[in-house]
Amino acid sequence: MLDILCNLLGAAFLLPLGMALGSFFEVVLDRLPRGESLLWPPSHCRTCKHRLTPDELVPVISYLAQRGRCRSCDTPIGRGVPLREGVSGLALGLPWAIVGCAHPFVALGVGIGALLVFWIARGATQGRPTPA
Numbered sequence: 001m002l003d004i005l006c007n008l009l010g011a012a013f014l015l016p017l018g019m020a021l022g023s024f025f026e027v028v029l030d031r032l033p034r035g036e037s038l039l040w041p042p043s044h045c046r047t048c049k050h051r052l053t054p055d056e057l058v059p060v061i062s063y064l065a066q067r068g069r070c071r072s073c074d075t076p077i078g079r080g081v082p083l084r085e086g087v088s089g090l091a092l093g094l095p096w097a098i099v100g101c102a103h104p105f106v107a108l109g110v111g112i113g114a115l116l117v118f119w120i121a122r123g124a125t126q127g128r129p130t131p132a
């Protein structure tokens, strides 16, 4: 019983951490190929340059709250963004939810490994045309 609680508490911490890391990797893969800085300008809409406020920066939740659109200009935000953030959260949180407290190093190793594999694969395939 205590193990289940421990696993759930750890996963409740790692899930949002994974989503935040996913959000950061999203920025990295968006900006670096364009030769842009990761730090400046702060997160903004590419269409209207609206600078995102803190409540527009919460992974997955902000997308849902804004119904997938820029709050300022109503430009749609790609569905892939919250999907990849969610996958990142699950990659880090799920192994801990299953075996975290019994095997913490295994859970973290698998979680970090899955996160890195996912984002390296994303970076390697980004910008390539998808097969019809």
Ligand SMILES: [Zn+2]
Residues within 6 Å of the ligand: 045, 046, 047, 048, 049, 050, 070, 071, 072, 073, 074, 075
């Ligand atoms: Zn906008």
